[in-house]
Amino acid sequence: MIAHVLPTYNRADLSFEKGEGSWAVTRDGTRYLDLGAGIAVNVLGHANPDLVAALTEQAGKIWHVSNLYHIPQQEKLADLLVEATFAETVFFTNSGTEAAELAIKMVRKYWSDAGQPERTRILTFEGAFHGRSTGAIAAAGSEKMTAGFGPLMPGFQSLPWGDMDALRAAIGEDTAAVMLEPLQGEGGIRLLPDADLREIRALCDKTGALLVLDEVQCGMGRTGRLFAHEWAGIAPDVMMVAKGIGGGFPLGAVLATEQAARAMVVGSHGSTYGGNPLACAVGIRVMEIVADPAFLADVSRKAGLFRQKLESLVAAHPDVFEGVRGQGLMLGLKCKVAPGDLVAAGYGQHILTVPAADNTLRLLPPLNISDDEIAEAVARLDRAAGSLDG
Numbered sequence: 001m002i003a004h005v006l007p008t009y010n011r012a013d014l015s016f017e018k019g020e021g022s023w024a025v026t027r028d029g030t031r032y033l034d035l036g037a038g039i040a041v042n043v044l045g046h047a048n049p050d051l052v053a054a055l056t057e058q059a060g061k062i063w064h065v066s067n068l069y070h071i072p073q074q075e076k077l078a079d080l081l082v083e084a085t086f087a088e089t090v091f092f093t094n095s096g097t098e099a100a101e102l103a104i105k106m107v108r109k110y111w112s113d114a115g116q117p118e119r120t121r122i123l124t125f126e127g128a129f130h131g132r133s134t135g136a137i138a139a140a141g142s143e144k145m146t147a148g149f150g151p152l153m154p155g156f157q158s159l160p161w162g163d164m165d166a167l168r169a170a171i172g173e174d175t176a177a178v179m180l181e182p183l184q185g186e187g188g189i190r191l192l193p194d195a196d197l198r199e200i201r202a203l204c205d206k207t208g209a210l211l212v213l214d215e216v217q218c219g220m221g222r223t224g225r226l227f228a229h230e231w232a233g234i235a236p237d238v239m240m241v242a243k244g245i246g247g248g249f250p251l252g253a254v255l256a257t258e259q260a261a262r263a264m265v266v267g268s269h270g271s272t273y274g275g276n277p278l279a280c281a282v283g284i285r286v287m288e289i290v291a292d293p294a295f296l297a298d299v300s301r302k303a304g305l306f307r308q309k310l311e312s313l314v315a316a317h318p319d320v321f322e323g324v325r326g327q328g329l330m331l332g333l334k335c336k337v338a339p340g341d342l343v344a345a346g347y348g349q350h351i352l353t354v355p356a357a358d359n360t361l362r363l364l365p366p367l368n369i370s371d372d373e374i375a376e377a378v379a380r381l382d383r384a385a386g387s388l389d390g
């Protein structure tokens with residue numbers, strides 16, 4: 001008999017009753033050091049007092065109103081995002097997938113309004129992940145996500161990861177957009193070099209193609225800048241955000257320039273819950289904390305500490321690890337063993353990590369993890385790796 005919860009997840013035999021900062025606690029009181037953070041969601045850890053206050057304060061006032069009316073929390077959060085980024089306008093969603101859907105719709109509408117409705121080809125890179133909607137799986141294109149779900153939405157052309165020659169050859173006057181994660185998450189913590197991102201921006205400028213960045217996982221302070229593309233000194237035309245922006249409350253957003261968004265007129269898109277007062281009240285608090293330059297500088301400082309310790313860990317277990325990759329507190333350990341085996345060994349040491357493609361173990365701690373917790377995490381990973389040493 002099928003489980004009452006549709007069995008689409010391969011779940012570990014673990015459940016958590018509460019959380020405290022970087023720790024997730026089971027019902028019997030066992031504390032797990034959480035280096036998954038709900039897959040880069042709990043940017044300020046579990047049960048953060050500032051976020052609990054923001055949520056409960058709003059919960060006592062009004063939970064939900066339709067987008068038929070003005071939502072002041074939404075307007076304030078949009079102000080904060082516009083102030084802190086390239087964007088001139090923001091649409092709020094409940095998830096990264098919905099943000100990807102709107103980004104794709106925005107690209108299509110842009111070219112349709114520009115009198116080129118046939119200009120629908122969007123270039124992507126292999127290993128991409130944009131969610132699980134029919135559009136998002138078509139964009140990612142991997143067999144694993146698309147098998148059995150055809151016919152797929154047309155219009156995407158997937159290029160080998162980071163293959164700039166392939167991109168130079170593929171991009172042209174008929175390209176609608178280039179859509180990519182500057183630092184791939186699910187794909188295995190793979191960082192596109194700044195120079196390549198700058199060249200992609202230039203190629204988009206030359207051909208008129210829109211640059212759409214998916215910063216659902218690598219954004220919101222994860223790399224030590226508010227958004228990862230800032231390291232390359234470029235700006236996209238459209239950007240998807242989710243995961244960290246709600247700190248654990250479901251919230252996503254599409255940020256765009258006025259030019260890219262100009263075709264999205266009244267009636268062209270909508271959402272019942274998107275930008276709901278509860279979600280935006282939390283999002284405002286997250287932005288106030290995370291966009292602070294001092295907070296971001298501390299993320300970078302801790303990332304340096306973490307990375308240095310991980311390099312030693314790799315050196316100590318040459319049969320288990322191949323190297324460290326990533327940026328900021330979005331780090332990956334490229335493995336010689338199956339990353340799933342390390343995740344399981346980690347459970348034995350009461351540490352939570354996340355596997356990714358390309359044989360990589362993902363480490364995505366809360367951005368406010370302490371130095372001591374970083375040291376503790378590496379000690380636990382050391383014991384987990386020790387149990388797998390050849």
Ligand SMILES: *Cc1c(COP(=O)(O)O)cnc(C)c1O
Binds near residue numbers: 097098129218
């Ligand atoms: C998680 C993720 C998504 C999808 O977000 P959901 O909130 O799960 O819909 C999209 N893009 C990237 C890069 C992600 O990591």
